[in-house]
Amino acid sequence: MERRSIEVVPDGERHGRPFSQFTLWLSANLQITAVVTGALAVVFGAAAPWAVAGLLIGNLLGGAVMALHAAQGPRLGLPQMISSRAQFGVRGAIVPLLLVVVMYVGFFAAGTVLAGQAVGHLTGLGDTPGIVLFALVTAAAAVAGYRVVHLLGRIAGLIGAVAFVFLGARLLERADLSALWHHHAFSLPLFLLAVSLSASWQLAFGPYVADYSRYLPRDTSGRSVFWWTLGGTTLGSQWSMTFGALAAATAGPAFTGHEVPYVVGLGGGGALMTGVLYLVIALGKLTINVLNTYGGFMSLATGVSALRRRRELSAGTRVAYIAGVMVAGTVVALLGKDSFLSSFKDFLLFLLAFFTPWSAINLADFYWVSKERYDLGALFDPAGRYGSWRWRTIAVYVVGVAAQLPFISSSFYTGPLVAPLGGADVSWLVGLVLTAALYVVCGAGRASGRSGAEPAGPRGARGEPGRDVNARV
Template sequence: MLGMSNGVIERRSIDVVPDSERHGTPISQFTLWFGANMQVTAVVDGALAVVFGADALWAIIGLLIGNVLGGIVMALHSAQGPRLGLPQMISSRAQFGVYGAVVPLVLVVVMYLGFAATGTVLAGQAVNKILHVDDAAIGIIVFGVLTAVVATLGYRWIHRLGRIATVCGVIGFTYLGIRLLVTVDVGALFGAKPFTWATFLLAISLGAGWQLTFGPYVADYSRYLPRDTPERTTFLATFLGSVIGSQWSMTLGALVAAGGAGFLANQVGYLGSLAGPSAVGVLIYLVIVIGKLAVNCLNAYGGSMTILTTVSAFTRTAAFRPAVRAAYTSAFLLVSVLIAIFASADFLDNFKNFVLVLLMVFTPWSAINLTDYYLISRERVDVPALYDPAGRYGGWNLVALGSYFLGIAAQIPFLAQKLYTGPLTDKLGGADISWLVGLTLTAAVYYPLARRTTTPPEQMIYP
């Protein structure tokens, strides 16, 4: 099996995937991202829009707008994969420098841990329902082991899991939707609350934030596609898979939050009870586990890639053996499992704040990466220089780092967080538009400065 060690375990890490090992079609991007978004955490994310005050109808519309806007940014990152043949975050060295890229890399690791831990809490509840046990730690540990196995096997197996998750998600979530229609007067849920801009913009932010936080690792899963794969095709397959899958899940979440009295207290248990007979409930719990396993493998695989990229900046290593990647993946998952065991209280409130905090950190990174790749470098990257701090991109790029921190700082007055609400947020009625400020301002500042200081190659340079 090309690109694999011993025919099973992927042998590539942060090195370039050569043309001889490229395989697959863009449809794999659709099934991967559709399956990864047909899962319970996306349901919770959609429910948050209603929990924090939006009417169900306006919440669904706002979530759709956010998913589309964020999905465009996310899919533009995915389109980089076939051309570069690299994991997503190592390409950040072309903007930030070999050492400077460590700054967003470390924050990406924190993001991976947060999503892995919070998702494992919900998946662990579903595992416990299937096994009929009460100890939360058992379900969390079992789920962590399952994630470790698939993430260690690597790229091909993660895509296979995405196809399984797509089929299971469509069947399971369609059934839950039908059950909701026959048990709840869905029509009565629309218009139950007055429209307010603050809650509508919050719904948009939740949808956009969900998509934007995929940006730092989406190219990890498109880098094996043949180099001549059209960028438009990769973009559309990723965009449609992620937006349709997430919107489907979030719509269900908004409806169950508006019409399900028991959902807030026990999200996983509510979906199981909505399924009806206990035997069918077990199947829904299995669908929940498969969906969460698909996205958690992305977290673990991408987390290990990001850690290896960080380490390689100082060791000058361009590739790592499968055993090393497996060790980093296992260590990452061990930490996420420990977090899941000891930090599962107040899940809904903590998750809402976690998503919005991540928005503040990653929208400036996306703005810089995409502005440089598509508008300044024009898809021309000196790949060998990404591994050499004495090369074209240097150790530190002060223009990118300055623009990045400015983009973060500019969002603070617009934040609507549990511990801090910005002064301009109050004037907007509590609406959080920090992600939009960070995205546009960072690009506006970085573009003219980078045009004067950046010297991209005349054409792509591969090893």
Template sequence: MAQNSAHSPLDSNSQSSSKFIETRSIDYIPEAERHGRLWSQFTLWFGTNLQITSIVTGALAVILGGDVFWSLIGLFVGQIFGGTVMALHAAQGPQLGLPQMISSRVQFGVFGAVIPIVLVCILYLGFSATGIVLAGQSLGSLLNTSSTVGIVVFSLFIIGVTIFGYRVIHVLGRFASLIGIIAFIYLYTSLVFKYDLAALLEANRHFTLPNFLLAISLGASWQIAYGPYVADYSRYLPSAISPLKTFLAVGGGSAIGSQISMSLGVFAAALAGDQFVGHEVNFIVGLGGTGIIASFLYLSIILGKVMATTLNTYGSFMSIATILSGFKRQQRFSPVARFIYIVLIVGVAAAVALTGQGAFLKLFKSFILFLLAFFTPWSAINLVDYYFVTKGRYDLVALSDPNGRYGRWNIAGISTYVVGVTVQMPFLATSFYTGPLVEKLGGTDISWIIGLLVPGVMYYFACKIWPKSIPDKLMLPS
């Protein structure tokens, strides 16, 4: 891809290779500050997905009526579909040198991009809160105290990690991958020696389309939900790195890690029956043993949630910074401002976690399916624009100018997004709302498929009918 050879000059506030505390936020990362390898992208997303929440997500496929055999296959299909979507977003990071959501200004306008970003912030909040609940339970058990104390201690730790930023997050990713591999090898080994998994795969094998599609939706939604911030963690990679290699490193790490975790959840739910709901963490740890082993497994669960919650918090900060910068035309935020925003984000998530920790599993199931109605249309519009309309030829300076190339509001993008959310409603099945066509489809929720296809096609033809200004090549700050 052709690029402008000019780069932003380094200033005294720029991040050098020796610093661990990140100083940049939503501003462009100059080539001289690029660093990292594809292996770090793989370990970051692999380690992030080796965690208790993905185990619980996989368990839902069985808890809600599926059998072991077809649930495993459905979840795998969902990883492929959803992982492809999220990895296509990740490949944008090294090319643009920007966090994910600020590029939405190309499709929605400088002010219009606030619409999907606000919704994304709400969804981050939900993910952070549910993650804090499970981490609080694990930390409480490890410290022999209440889950409430565990939630508070865990939240304080997340604040400290997130303030350090990009480099520390990737270091944690490598460490989490190592600990996660050890823990999951032990858990799977325990399962093999304690239970007849082959018999479990054969027992009660029954294919029903609604349950199979539910498993696909659980896997796909898990992956698609990373879309709005996945490029935040690839934007420091050198732009010369192949987009295909970035795609494979991120998508492979995320899909493999989550499939390992969700498969364990499927087996655990099938073995535990009614004992699993409400005791997810203790049951998983109980599979491995007691004493020092149990303490190690609790530590593994906590570390996995540190990764996931840190990503959510970091992504929330980037999104809030993007919202504020759209109106204030400010690209940099002081360390004090960064600290305040992060404390507020984690504080609100912790408050939600403390309030709703009793009914976690039911709320999480509804949340992860309902959020698809808001994630998928944005994802479809962003990907179609980047890969088929502009083909990556963005004017990065104009992203901060409401009077520039992208304007304040992009009616085509906003209208398509609204339609994309609306057309899913008849096919959506959650405890919040069930569409009128769900029953006719045998209770099957296919809203995420509609949410990807309809707005993607609509936006492509809208740009053909009302063409927008597209530069000849990617225009970098100078």
């Protein structure tokens, strides 16, 4: 079991190479939920060629923002959401943390629905026992922690790559590519919908990323971490989403709503191949669901520690947090398993409105305002230089969320500026650019009085005298 949780990882425990980010994020995206996301672009009306092009643009743009977060891990040696305390205050960071926990539970539930179908067919137990069994395996892997997560990434990435090559070849045998290409009428709103779907997929990874790069040695090149992360997440997601878009365009109703059986059916129907493909689907979902459980545990621990002023957790507390995330996600999965596809699309776009401003603030502060230099000890002290609540940052965050509302297009809310744009949802772009600009111009990051050249002070990152090596990065 991993010993570290939300505290700084000491230099003596750092290990690994940037390539680990490629294998992890490749495997996290070579999975059935990414396939469904790609299919949504076609299901909601986009022509397959334009859907694939829009998905690629969204994956590149959103993936670049996501990969910038990955470079924070080796620099700080901290989980992703802890760094929000430098912008929102030690306790003010609870605001985005609450939303992050909702996201983790939601993605856990969405992934468990599809993986539970695979496990249920593989074991013959049915969907509901399959969902419960998959959730228990996920929780066990999350309890083991960081090294097991990366091991799963390497194994699932290799198996997933081989499986998707095979499945892609089988799909192309059924698809009439010339017919798909000739039915390629361009619609700007539908094209932008495809961009938004994949961009939201990538941007929603922002709260995850540094959790899985924080053990890399401190002198690891930030550029290498960025490019390996971007390469893995873009390749994996585009591969899966292209498969989903082509499957939806080729099979129509035979695919939509029956994604797992359709994918398995591409194998030819033999008992052995069917079993292998169900196993591949379950394994592909295992990596990302472990990330959801592990990240949910980290976020809960970060929020509670701000109130209790603790940074180290016992093994029992760790298990309790992980069990809580697992139970909540499983309940949501069981309640929502019969209406998954449409609700998942709205869930993705809804989440984007809340995480894009957080990502913009976090990155603007780290790269522009603080110049990659934080007082790590103060991140755990509500009376320290970052304070308890940074109200100016919270105000910028609220404005960033509100600014997106006129541009959001969803089944339960459509903003007034969507129709003039032809139905396109560009809220994520507005939220990203506007919030970052407001944060810098309004001086929200400078309001705490910190300076990148300021010395760390007498106490180290763990709040112990004489341990200055980790106090400032």
